[in-house]
Amino acid sequence: MTSDCDCPAPPPGQGLTRRALLRTAAAAGALGVVTTAVGESVTSRYAFAADRAAYTGDVLVVLSLRGGFDGLGAVVPAGDPDYLRLRPTIGLPSGALLPLTGIFGLHPALAPLLPLWTAGSLAAVHAVGQEDPSRSHFTAMAELERAAPGTTLRTGWLDRTVGLRAPGSVFQAAEVGSTSPSAALAGPAPELVLGSIDDFDLWGAWDDHQRQLWTTTLQRMHAGAPAAARAAAGNALAAVRTTTALAAQAKKEPVPAGYPKDSELAKALRDVVRLVKAKVGLQVACVDFGDWDMHSDMGNADSGRMHDHLDELARCLAAFAADLGPLLDGVTLVTLSEFGRRVEENGSGGADHGHGNAVLLLGGGVAGGQVYGQWPGLADDDLVDGDLAGTTDYRQILAEVLVRRCGLASPGDVFPGLVPAPLGVVRPRS
Amino acid sequence: MPGLSSEADRLAHLLRRTTWGLTPDLVARATKLGRAAWLEQQLRPASVADREGDAVVDRFPTLALTSAQVRSRYSDGSWDVMFDLGKAALGRAAWSRRQLLEVMVDVWSNHLNVTCPSDNVWDNRHRYDADVIRRHALGRFADLLKAAITHPAMLTYLDNASSTKKAPNENLGRELLELHTVGVGAGYTEAEVRDSARILTGLTVDDDGAALYRPRWHWTGPVTVLGFSHPNASADGSGVVTAYLDHLARHPATARRIATLLARRFVSDTPPAGLVDRLAKAYTAADTAVAPVLRLLLTSPEFLASADAKQRRPLESVVATVRALGFAQARRGDDELEGLYWALESMGHQPLAWPSPDGYPDVATAWTSSAATLARWNVTLGIAAGWWPKGFAQANLAALLPRPRPATHGALVAALGRRLLQRPLPAAQVTAICSFLEVGTRTPVRADSAVVGWRLPYVAALILSSPVHLAR
Numbered sequence: 001m002t003s004d005c006d007c008p009a010p011p012p013g014q015g016l017t018r019r020a021l022l023r024t025a026a027a028a029g030a031l032g033v034v035t036t037a038v039g040e041s042v043t044s045r046y047a048f049a050a051d052r053a054a055y056t057g058d059v060l061v062v063l064s065l066r067g068g069f070d071g072l073g074a075v076v077p078a079g080d081p082d083y084l085r086l087r088p089t090i091g092l093p094s095g096a097l098l099p100l101t102g103i104f105g106l107h108p109a110l111a112p113l114l115p116l117w118t119a120g121s122l123a124a125v126h127a128v129g130q131e132d133p134s135r136s137h138f139t140a141m142a143e144l145e146r147a148a149p150g151t152t153l154r155t156g157w158l159d160r161t162v163g164l165r166a167p168g169s170v171f172q173a174a175e176v177g178s179t180s181p182s183a184a185l186a187g188p189a190p191e192l193v194l195g196s197i198d199d200f201d202l203w204g205a206w207d208d209h210q211r212q213l214w215t216t217t218l219q220r221m222h223a224g225a226p227a228a229a230r231a232a233a234g235n236a237l238a239a240v241r242t243t244t245a246l247a248a249q250a251k252k253e254p255v256p257a258g259y260p261k262d263s264e265l266a267k268a269l270r271d272v273v274r275l276v277k278a279k280v281g282l283q284v285a286c287v288d289f290g291d292w293d294m295h296s297d298m299g300n301a302d303s304g305r306m307h308d309h310l311d312e313l314a315r316c317l318a319a320f321a322a323d324l325g326p327l328l329d330g331v332t333l334v335t336l337s338e339f340g341r342r343v344e345e346n347g348s349g350g351a352d353h354g355h356g357n358a359v360l361l362l363g364g365g366v367a368g369g370q371v372y373g374q375w376p377g378l379a380d381d382d383l384v385d386g387d388l389a390g391t392t393d394y395r396q397i398l399a400e401v402l403v404r405r406c407g408l409a410s411p412g413d414v415f416p417g418l419v420p421a422p423l424g425v426v427r428p429r430s
Numbered sequence: 431m432p433g434l435s436s437e438a439d440r441l442a443h444l445l446r447r448t449t450w451g452l453t454p455d456l457v458a459r460a461t462k463l464g465r466a467a468w469l470e471q472q473l474r475p476a477s478v479a480d481r482e483g484d485a486v487v488d489r490f491p492t493l494a495l496t497s498a499q500v501r502s503r504y505s506d507g508s509w510d511v512m513f514d515l516g517k518a519a520l521g522r523a524a525w526s527r528r529q530l531l532e533v534m535v536d537v538w539s540n541h542l543n544v545t546c547p548s549d550n551v552w553d554n555r556h557r558y559d560a561d562v563i564r565r566h567a568l569g570r571f572a573d574l575l576k577a578a579i580t581h582p583a584m585l586t587y588l589d590n591a592s593s594t595k596k597a598p599n600e601n602l603g604r605e606l607l608e609l610h611t612v613g614v615g616a617g618y619t620e621a622e623v624r625d626s627a628r629i630l631t632g633l634t635v636d637d638d639g640a641a642l643y644r645p646r647w648h649w650t651g652p653v654t655v656l657g658f659s660h661p662n663a664s665a666d667g668s669g670v671v672t673a674y675l676d677h678l679a680r681h682p683a684t685a686r687r688i689a690t691l692l693a694r695r696f697v698s699d700t701p702p703a704g705l706v707d708r709l710a711k712a713y714t715a716a717d718t719a720v721a722p723v724l725r726l727l728l729t730s731p732e733f734l735a736s737a738d739a740k741q742r743r744p745l746e747s748v749v750a751t752v753r754a755l756g757f758a759q760a761r762r763g764d765d766e767l768e769g770l771y772w773a774l775e776s777m778g779h780q781p782l783a784w785p786s787p788d789g790y791p792d793v794a795t796a797w798t799s800s801a802a803t804l805a806r807w808n809v810t811l812g813i814a815a816g817w818w819p820k821g822f823a824q825a826n827l828a829a830l831l832p833r834p835r836p837a838t839h840g841a842l843v844a845a846l847g848r849r850l851l852q853r854p855l856p857a858a859q860v861t862a863i864c865s866f867l868e869v870g871t872r873t874p875v876r877a878d879s880a881v882v883g884w885r886l887p888y889v890a891a892l893i894l895s896s897p898v899h900l901a902r
Contacts, residue, residue, distance in 0.1 A: 067786075135604070135623075136614050138788055179778030179801045186795070195776060195801035203808040203817070204888060213866050217892060218807065220862035225897035228798035229741065236800035290785065295589040295601045347597025348589055353604070385620060 052166030057406035057429060058365060059276055061285045061333040062158065064182060065313075067293035068137065069337035070351060071358025072388065073306050074110065075124045075371060079103025082378035086344040090351065096301040100124075104371045108301050109310035112318040120368040121321065121328065123425050125397055127356045127373050129390015133339065135353040137293070140338035145183035147395055151416050155187030157395075158284050160414045161402060163189040169281030170238040175288075176275070177268025182286040192235045197271045198250065200236075200243035211240065242280055250274070258319035263312055265289045269320040276327055283406075289313060292337065296348035304349075317362060329364030332405050332426060336394065342386055343378055356388030359397055365405050365426045372423045396421050404428045434737055441465050442852060443737045444728060446902055447696050448472065449529035451750025452852040456529075469728060472530035473568060473721045482759070483526030489764060490514045493556050497582065497639040500553040512547035515556045517767035519781040520774075523749045525759055534567040534720070535559075536745075537695055539782055540789025542578045542610055546782035550586040553639050558583035559782075571688055571718040572679035579606060579675055582635045588787060591635040593627060595649035603627030605787050607655075612683035618656055625653040629660075629674050632667050643668050656681060679718050685710040689723070696727055698739045699793040705732040740902040741794040744777035744802055751810055751894045754850045756830065757822035769819020773812070776805040807895045814894070815887035827886050839864050839881055840871025847893050855893060863892050 077083050078094035080103055097105025098114055104126070106114070116122040131149045134140040143149060147157035155163075162173045162185075174192040175181040185191040194200060205211035215237045222233040259266040268287045275282040291309065298306040321328055340357030341350075356376070361368070376382050376389040383389065395415045400422040402408035411420050434440045444465055445452050460468040471477055487493065492511045495503070500511055519539075523532050542563070546555045558581050566574035578584050584602065585591040593599035603626035608614045618626075632648030635641060645665035653662045653670070658677040660670050678684055689709035693701030708730070709723050716722040727733060742750060748770060760766045774780045778799070784790045791797075812818045816825055832845040843863050847855025864871045867881055867889070875881060881889055893899070 134614075135620070136608050137786065138608070139614055175799075175801075179776065179805070180796065180799050193799035193801040195805070199776070200801070200804060202804070204811050204891070213868075217862050217866040218895065220865070221859045221892070221896055223858065224856065225900075226741070226794070228794055229803075229897055229900060232798040232800045232803040236804040239800065240804070293786075295599055296592055345597075346599050347594045348592035348599050350589075350599075352600045 055165050055168060055172075055283050055407065057283070058330050058332045058363065058401075059272075059282055059285065060158075060161075060401065060406055061272055061287060061331060062182070062184065063333055063335045064286065064288045064290075065292050065335050065337040066137075066141070066288060066290035067337075068339050068341055068353055069292045069335070069357060070294060070298070070306060070341040071126065071128075071337075071356070072340060072343065072351075073298065074107050074310060075100070075126055075358040075360075076105050076107060077103050077126070077375065077378065078105050080375075080378045082343075082380075086378060087351075088345070089349055090298045090300065090306075090345050092301050101369075101371055103375065107306070107310050109307045110314045112314040116318065116321055116362065117369055121362060121364060121366055123361045123366050123368040123370055123372060125359045125361070125372040125392055125423065125425060127376050127388055127391045128359045128394045128397065129356050129392070130339075131393055131395075133355045133384075133387075133390065135339065135355070137338055137353070142183060144336060144338050144394070145186070147184070147398070147414075148416050153416065156182070156184035157398065157414055158182070158184040158286070159187030159189045159191075161406070161408065162191075162284055163187065164408070164413055165283070168283060170235055171242070171275060171280040171282045173284040173286075174275070174282060175286045176271050177264060178286075178288050182288070185284075185286060190231055190235060192239055193232075194239065194243070194271065196267060197243050197274055198247045201240060201247065205240075211244070215240070242278075246274055246278055256319070256323045258315070258322055260312055260315045260319070263316060265312060265316045266319065269316055270323065273320060273323045273327075276324065276331060289316075294341070294350045295346065295352060296350040298345075298350050321362060332361065332363035332365055332401050334397065334401060335360040340388055343383060343388055344386060354387040355384060356390045359394060361397070361401070361425055363405075363426070365429060367425055367427055370425075372425050392423065393418070396423065397425060400424075401426055434734060437465070439737075440734060441468075443734070444469070447733075447740070448533060448728065450523040450532060450746065451753035453753050453756065454849070454852070457852060466729075469530075469725070472528070473724065475528035475531040475568065478528050480527045483522050483528060486518055486521035486525055486759060489521070489759075490518045493518060493560065495556075497553045497557055500556075501639060504553075507549065507552050509547045509552060512552055512555050513771070515546055515559055516781050516783065517764055517771050519559075520749065520767050520770050521759060523745075523781070524752050530724075531564075531567055533695075534724075535563055536781070537691070538563050538567055538574060540784065540792075541691060542574070542584070543782075543784055543787050543789040544583045544587045545785055545787075548587065548785075551583045554581070554583045554586075555782075557581075568721050568724075569719070570679075571684075571713070571720060572676055573718075575610060575679045576672060576675045579610070579630070580633055580641060580671065582639055582641050585633055585635055585641065590630050590633055593631050593634075594647040595628070595631050598624065598627040598631050598649060600624065600627040603630050606630070606678070609788050611678040611687065612656060612681050613687045616656065616681075616683040622655045625655050626674075629653055629655070629662065629667065629670055632665075633671065656683075680714070682710070682714070685713045688713055688718075692723060692727055693732075695792055696724075696740075697730075697733050697736045699795070702732050705730055738901040741797065742900050742902040743790070743792070743797050744779035744806055745774055745781060745790075746902060747806055747900060748774060748777075748809060748813075750899065751813060752822070754852075754894060754899075755814060755827070755890065756824065757813070758824040760821045761823050763821060765821030766819055769821065773805070773809040773819050776809070777802040807891070810894045811888065811891035814891040827890055828882075830890065831882065831886075835875060835882070837874055838871060839867060839869045839873045839875055839879070842875050842881060843871075843889060843893070846889060847896075847898075850890060850893050851896070851898050853898070855896060855898060859896055859898075863889060866892060 084091045099105050145156045174194050176194050179195050181193050202214045205214050222230045272285045294305050340354045342352040342354040345351050374391040376391050399411035404426050492514045526532050562577040562581050588602035589599045590602040604623050628649040634644050648665050648667040662670050689706045712723050712726045836842040843860045
């Protein structure tokens with residue numbers, strides 16, 4: 001990384017510039033203490049499990065926009081005087097956008113989300129970053145999901161979140177629509193990886209008796225297996241009874257309208273709604289929507305990779321909210337991506353890896369219709385190494401959601417060393 | 431964990447790590463040769479007669495086409511040849527006798543991943559497999575690297591084909607450092623990433639899909655990356671590229687990285703530091719040649735001490751299932767490979783298909799998914815029962831039963847276990863499978879017992895769903 005001399009001065013009390021990063025690094029000793037405290041709370045959680053009240057907070061849905069979501073192309077700062085200068089080809093003029101507040105407008109492909117924005121269930125936070133930015137997909141993603149910079153913690157933030165709660169059903173924390181779990185779920189708290197509800201069954205089990213035989217046998221065969229293999233087997237077997245019942249029920253009911261056809265994201269979000277409606281104890285759901293690494297051919301307002309991908313995202317989220325109906329009041333969805341894209345476009349009609357990004361929040365408890373965060377500007381002096389500066393640590397958003405909507409008492413238990421600075425992007429759960 | 435007290439156990443351990451799964455035939459041939467001679471033979475794949483592997487290749491004549499021929503015979507953007515490559519990869523893993531070569535092809539295909547299928551490599555991904563990965567899989571890493579980075583498939587996959595001096599695209603220049611060579615911890619700066627991308631400008635692809643060096647696109651001026659410096663004054667920077675890639679291939683950080691990669695593949699998810707040190711030294715001493723490193727690795731005390739420390743990933747588990755069952759490739763059509771290919775999708779592990787440039791992870795924690803576990807159990811039963819994937823030749827389960835037939839259910843399940851796993855199935859699991867059959871271990875087996883009839887595929891599938899089968 002280059003020196004920090006080109007950074008803008010952080011506003012008092014907040015900001016996430018390299019200077020702030022250096023201050024945090026100096027406090028590494030204090031972080032060590034916090035790390036230990038988290039470690040203890042994780043290892044002792046089983047001892048106190050019986051004392052803990054059943055979870056009553058929101059279902060938290062984390063939608064991972066993998067590959068580096070271009071927040072600048074989705075929640076567009078069209079009113080920033082430098083925006084079109086740096087993006088002469090892929091930039092969208094304000095006339096092409098759906099106007100929001102201030103300098104911002106939505107990419108027109110996000111039109112299906114406008115009613116949710118107007119109704120106040122959808123908000124954006126802009127110029128969101130990580131404390132220790134990396135332009136490596138893999139490092140940035142790993143750090144994003146670990147969410148414990150400056151510590152040696154190896155667990156993911158959702159694992160720590162769930163680990164503080166009373167043990168729940170096998171559906172307590174689930175990766176939905178994918179065959180591999182988000183690293184945010186990594187750690188001692190169990191997670192279910194659910195590719196698809198309708199496919200989640202044992203082929204050899206044609207009735208309850210056969211299912212019982214399979215389940216008992218496979219359980220006994222895995223008794224001495226390495227812990228990870230044993231947990232995966234145990235979770236799969238525990239979930240099968242419920243998924244098969246839900247699949248049978250679905251055969252009798254039509255698929256709700258609005259979900260795009262042939263969309264993996266649509267299938268995954270639809271499955272999340274089914275789990276919410278079935279009240280199987282879902283507390284945390286991770287869903288992936290990748291392919292945002294648009295180094296080329298991003299396109300414009302009417303066509304191109306960005307347009308098509310945003311269109312799918314918007315139609316899926318709108319259908320998700322409609323499908324939930326009043327249950328949206330108890331659901332908060334947050335989008336996260338490992339980094340935003342470079343402000344200046346490259347020679348391939350795309351943008352390379354960058355930093356500052358936009359986060360979207362959807363839910364009944366969201367104080368929507370607003371773009372939150374402090375806009376750092378796009379003038380040369382405002383950029384950090386050519387990137388949008390991160391003025392809001394993404395953990396502040398997650399901490400606020402966890403505290404106000406998901407019953408977390410102390411944000412430091414999940415995000416070691418974080419000094420809470422809520423933005424007011426969600427309302428406390430009533 | 432069983433100690434490797436006998437030479438037979440040491441050989442079986444070597445075979446579990448260096449092949450796609452044990453078969454009675456493989457064990458017999460390797461036993462006859464002996465551990466060292468078998469390994470030497472595998473390190474020189476051309477010396478291994480491979481009728482079965484050749485037969486797989488013969489089933490996919492598209493793989494011999496040039497990119498230009500693919501372009502003229504298929505509609506633009508067709509995925510057909512890429513799917514053929516994926517199916518052939520499965521077939522070669524399952525039936526080729528050049529097993530270590532097939533393992534290393536998988537290792538390098540992931541290390542230098544070009545996602546197959548993906549949009550822009552539809553006409554050249556099979557050439558990348560043949561002309562880059564297979565050609566250099568057991569040769570020198572420096573040659574492999576140079577062939578990979580300058581190949582049209584990599585140039586389009588990581589956007590170098592459209593990178594120009596005016597607006598360099600950093601994608602390939604960055605991943606070259608981060609993934610392909612020195613690694614993210616090597617201490618390079620963002621300025622060095624930019625220079626890495628600048629060095630590569632000019633490497634592009636022509637309108638017919640062939641590699642092309644375009645001097646007018648090449649950024650000129652001094653460049654410095656991790657000890658590599660060059661005035662880079664000429665518009666023809668192809669010599670700078672070669673010197674740069676040679677420098678990176680020989681960099682000590684790359685030596686450690688390749689040593690770690692191989693030790694992780696063949697020894698442990700957390701390879702011993704001492705072993706990695708020795709392998710890195712061997713890599714440097716051999717001027718990036720791979721075979722001497724593998725030879726040292728596979729005869730090291732750390733390797734011998736690591737039995738069962740690795741877990742089979744879904745692709746390895748499913749191919750090992752086909753091999754254990756002794757199923758042969760289809761005599762016509764490719765139903766069996768097509769079925770396997772899509773079955774692996776449900777486990778997130780189709781061959782060559784990892785969606786990002788870092789390749790499939792090779793540590794057990796990345797594969798502990800309830801969805802993939804359930805899919806693996808189902809596909810194992812599907813294969814054994816002939817439901818799906820189907821279309822194999824010689825898919826006769828009765829041939830697996832020991833003769834004379836054991837007298838009790840317990841003895842029969844144990845014998846079938848030993849046949850399929852090439853080692854004992856633990857007694858508790860034998861008992862569990864007998865409960866599945868709703869009999870006791872001592873219940874006699876009769877000619878009309880379900881276990882030798884309609885339940886036989888279920889028993890074979892349960893044995894191959896055992897955690898024992900998952901150990902690599």
